[in-house]
Amino acid sequence: MRTALISDIHANLDALQAVLADIDERGVDRIICLGDIIGYGPNPLECLDLVMDRCAFAMMGNHDFAVLYEPTSFNTTAEQAAFWTRKQFEEEPDAGLRKKRYEFLGNLLVRKWEEGNLYVHASPRRPINEYIFPDDVISAPNKMTAIFDRIDARCFVGHTHVTGVFTDEPDFYPPADLGGAYKWGSDDKVVINPGSVGQPRDRDPRASYAVMDDEQIEFIRIEYDINAVVEKVKAIDELSDFLGQRLLEGR
Numbered sequence: 001m002r003t004a005l006i007s008d009i010h011a012n013l014d015a016l017q018a019v020l021a022d023i024d025e026r027g028v029d030r031i032i033c034l035g036d037i038i039g040y041g042p043n044p045l046e047c048l049d050l051v052m053d054r055c056a057f058a059m060m061g062n063h064d065f066a067v068l069y070e071p072t073s074f075n076t077t078a079e080q081a082a083f084w085t086r087k088q089f090e091e092e093p094d095a096g097l098r099k100k101r102y103e104f105l106g107n108l109l110v111r112k113w114e115e116g117n118l119y120v121h122a123s124p125r126r127p128i129n130e131y132i133f134p135d136d137v138i139s140a141p142n143k144m145t146a147i148f149d150r151i152d153a154r155c156f157v158g159h160t161h162v163t164g165v166f167t168d169e170p171d172f173y174p175p176a177d178l179g180g181a182y183k184w185g186s187d188d189k190v191v192i193n194p195g196s197v198g199q200p201r202d203r204d205p206r207a208s209y210a211v212m213d214d215e216q217i218e219f220i221r222i223e224y225d226i227n228a229v230v231e232k233v234k235a236i237d238e239l240s241d242f243l244g245q246r247l248l249e250g251r
């Protein structure tokens with residue numbers, strides 16, 4: 001079975017559409033979303049509707065949680081974006097659609113096990129909120145041990161917006177160090193991040209996602225019209241211009 005993994009869309013419709021078009025060309029059996037569908041970007045409703053329509057299942061991200069319930073440990077920019085996003089949901093005139101979207105948000109999964117695979121938005125310990133940074137393999141080896149203790153084989157996460165593979169040595173490998181793909185052994189424990197569709201933070205501004213089968217995962221980057229999104233962000237007072245600017249730099 002071929003599965004496309006998308007994460008951290010962050011209401012960036014232009015990036016999501018470009019990624020979905022590429023997925024359709026490759027022909028996969030299903031799409032899984034690792035969360036943060038909304039928050040930060042200018043098209044939350046369109047992105048949620050697409051994920052609702054196209055994904056087999058989707059995980060609960062901290063920004064999805066923030067819009068549905070409340071922002072926790074958000075900076076001012078993120079909090080303002082969350083409240084603006086909630087307003088978009090509330091101002092939907094079609095009551096049925098409004099309810100359907102809230103229900104979908106409320107039913108996002110916190111953890112999903114599937115044979116050897118665990119899917120979460122952030123980490124196996126704190127599935128909605130804990131960051132697993134590349135630097136943790138050096139600065140926080142005990143944290144990495146505790147994380148690997150909680151998984152059987154493979155764990156798929158988003159949240160940091162940084163694409164790559166964590167091994168239990170512990171070590172971290174960005175796709176460039178892996179030739180763009182990673183093949184796992186049956187006894188390997190790995191944490192894999194497909195990167196962010198809508199707000200990459202690894203200095204490569206192209207949308208990031210991945211396609212996997214039973215043996216390996218391939219990391220894919222897709223160009224899209226970033227300037228169009230920058231302009232949309234600028235036109236919305238409640239969204240800081242920085243949220244557009246950072247897209248240009250992939251940070």
Ligand code: ZN
Pocket residue numbers: 008010036061063159160161
């Ligand atoms: Zn995110």
